[in-house]
Amino acid sequence: MWRFRLPLRVRLTAVYGALFLVAGLVMLGLTWALVQQRLIDDAAVVNASVCCSSPWEPSPTLPAGDRLTYEYTVQIMGAARDQALGALLTQGSIAVVVVGALAAAAGWVVAGRMLRPLSAITATAARIAAAPEGRRHERLRLDGPRDDVTELADTFDDMLDRLDAAFDAQRRFVANASHELRTPIAVERALVEVAAARPGASDDVRALARELLDVNADQHRLIDGLLLLARSERELAERRFVDLADLAEHATSPAGGVRGDPGSAPGLSRDVAPDAAPEFALELGEAPTAGDPVLLAHLVRNLVENAIRHNLDAGGWVRVATGTDATGRARLEVSNSGPVVAEDAVAGLVEPFRRLGGGVPDRGRTAGAGLGLSIVRAIAEAHGGALHLAARRGGGLVATVTLPREEYGFALDGSAERGDAEG
Incomplete structure (x- = not known):
C-alpha cells in the first residue's frame, strides 16, 4: 500500500525545528524556576532585615505604622514578582517561537546544502535511466571531500561502468557473430544456386533448391536484422x-x-x-x-x-x-x-x-x-x-x-x- 512521505529535506527541517523548540521550552522552564527561587530568597532577606517572625508576616511587636508600611511593601514586591515571572514566560515564549522559526529556516538551508549532492545524484541517475540504450555514458563523478555521499556516488559510477561494459560486450558479440555468419550463408547460397543450375538437375532438385534458397534468404534477413539492431543501439555518428x-x-x-x-x-x-x-x-x-x-x-x-x-x-x-x-x-x-x-x-x-x-x-x-x-x-x-x-x-x-x-x-x-x- 502506497503511503505519502514528506521529502527528506522537509523532515530534517522539522526535526531541527522541533529539537530547538523543545530545548528552548526546557530552557525557559529552568529560567522561570531559577528566577522564582531567586525572588523568594530576596523576600526572605527583606523579612529577616525587619525581624519578621516568618516570611511575608510582620512581627507582632512591629509598630502599627511600620506594619502598614511593611504590608504595602510586601504587596508591591509580590506584584512585581508576579509581573516579572509573567513577563518572563510571555516574552520568553515569544522569543523561543521566533528563534525556533529562524532555526527552522536555517535548518532548511543547511539541510539543502547537505542534501545537494544527493539531489545531484538523483538528477544524474534519472538522466542516465531516461537515455536511449547505448547512450548511457554519463557518470556522476561527484566532487568534494571524501564522505559517505561521495563513496555512494563512486560506487554508483562503478556499477554503471560494469553495466555499460556488459552492454557493449553484448552488442559487439552480436555484431561480430552476425558478420561471421554472413560468409557461410553466402557460400551456402552459391552452392545451392550452382547445384540448381546444373544441366542434369532434376525437377525435385530444383524444387529443393528453391526451398533452400528461401531458407537461406530468411537466414540472411535475420543476420541483417541483428546487425541493424546492434547498429541502431549505438550512438548516432x-x-x-x-x-x-x-x-x-x-x-x-x-x-x-x-x-x-x-x-x-x-x-x-x-x-x-x-x-x-x-x-x-x-x-x-x-x-x-x-x-x-x-x-x-x-x-x-x-x-x-x-x-x-x-x-x-x-x-x-x-x-x-x-x-x-x-x-x-x-x-x-x-x-x-x-x-x-x-x-x-x-x-x-x-x-x-x-x-x-x-x-x-x-x-x-x-x-x-x-x-x-x-x-x-x-x-x-x-x-x-x-x-x-x-x-x-x-x-x-x-x-x-x-x-x-x-x-x-x-x-x-x-x-x-x-x-x-x-x-
Missing part, C-alpha cells in the same frame, strides 16, 4: 535533415519493395501474393526531423513490412500517416487491419525475437525473425524519439513513432542536434 513523409512515400511505393508487388524486395514478394496484397491509404504531411537517413528508412520500412505481414488473408488495409503533433514533434503512424491483439501482449511485441502468436492466420508466409519492432524502437530511441503500440479494437495494431522536429537543419524543440551542420 551523424544527423541530417530527413522528412518522414518522403521515406514513407518511398517505402509504400512499388519501387520501395514492401507492397508484395512483382519485383519487390526479397522476402515480401513471396510473403504476399499480388492479388492478396492489402490496400494502402496514405496521408502524408510534412514531418521534418534529423538523424541517420538509412536508419530512419529502415524504421519506416520495418513498420510497413510488419503491417503487411500481420494482416488479413484478403481485404486487408494498411494506413500510413505522417505529420507533426501538438508539440511540433515529427510523427509517423502506421495502422493496419488484422487479427485481434490482446492488450497484455502489445508491450511484449517490441522485445527481440518476440512474435505475435495464436491470432495470426497461417498463409504460408514467413513469420519473420521477430526483430522488426525491436529495431524500430531502438532506432527511435537512438534519435531521441519513442515508439508507441496500441491494439485496434477491430483487429490489427496502431504503431506511432514520434521524433524531435528539425526544420532544414535547425532544431525547433532543442532535443535534436543540428543535422546539416554536423553531417
Whole structure:
C-alpha cells in the first residue's frame, strides 16, 4: 500500500525545528524556576532585615505604622514578582517561537546544502535511466571531500561502468557473430544456386533448391536484422535533415519493395501474393526531423513490412500517416487491419525475437525473425524519439513513432542536434 512521505529535506527541517523548540521550552522552564527561587530568597532577606517572625508576616511587636508600611511593601514586591515571572514566560515564549522559526529556516538551508549532492545524484541517475540504450555514458563523478555521499556516488559510477561494459560486450558479440555468419550463408547460397543450375538437375532438385534458397534468404534477413539492431543501439555518428513523409512515400511505393508487388524486395514478394496484397491509404504531411537517413528508412520500412505481414488473408488495409503533433514533434503512424491483439501482449511485441502468436492466420508466409519492432524502437530511441503500440479494437495494431522536429537543419524543440551542420 502506497503511503505519502514528506521529502527528506522537509523532515530534517522539522526535526531541527522541533529539537530547538523543545530545548528552548526546557530552557525557559529552568529560567522561570531559577528566577522564582531567586525572588523568594530576596523576600526572605527583606523579612529577616525587619525581624519578621516568618516570611511575608510582620512581627507582632512591629509598630502599627511600620506594619502598614511593611504590608504595602510586601504587596508591591509580590506584584512585581508576579509581573516579572509573567513577563518572563510571555516574552520568553515569544522569543523561543521566533528563534525556533529562524532555526527552522536555517535548518532548511543547511539541510539543502547537505542534501545537494544527493539531489545531484538523483538528477544524474534519472538522466542516465531516461537515455536511449547505448547512450548511457554519463557518470556522476561527484566532487568534494571524501564522505559517505561521495563513496555512494563512486560506487554508483562503478556499477554503471560494469553495466555499460556488459552492454557493449553484448552488442559487439552480436555484431561480430552476425558478420561471421554472413560468409557461410553466402557460400551456402552459391552452392545451392550452382547445384540448381546444373544441366542434369532434376525437377525435385530444383524444387529443393528453391526451398533452400528461401531458407537461406530468411537466414540472411535475420543476420541483417541483428546487425541493424546492434547498429541502431549505438550512438548516432551523424544527423541530417530527413522528412518522414518522403521515406514513407518511398517505402509504400512499388519501387520501395514492401507492397508484395512483382519485383519487390526479397522476402515480401513471396510473403504476399499480388492479388492478396492489402490496400494502402496514405496521408502524408510534412514531418521534418534529423538523424541517420538509412536508419530512419529502415524504421519506416520495418513498420510497413510488419503491417503487411500481420494482416488479413484478403481485404486487408494498411494506413500510413505522417505529420507533426501538438508539440511540433515529427510523427509517423502506421495502422493496419488484422487479427485481434490482446492488450497484455502489445508491450511484449517490441522485445527481440518476440512474435505475435495464436491470432495470426497461417498463409504460408514467413513469420519473420521477430526483430522488426525491436529495431524500430531502438532506432527511435537512438534519435531521441519513442515508439508507441496500441491494439485496434477491430483487429490489427496502431504503431506511432514520434521524433524531435528539425526544420532544414535547425532544431525547433532543442532535443535534436543540428543535422546539416554536423553531417
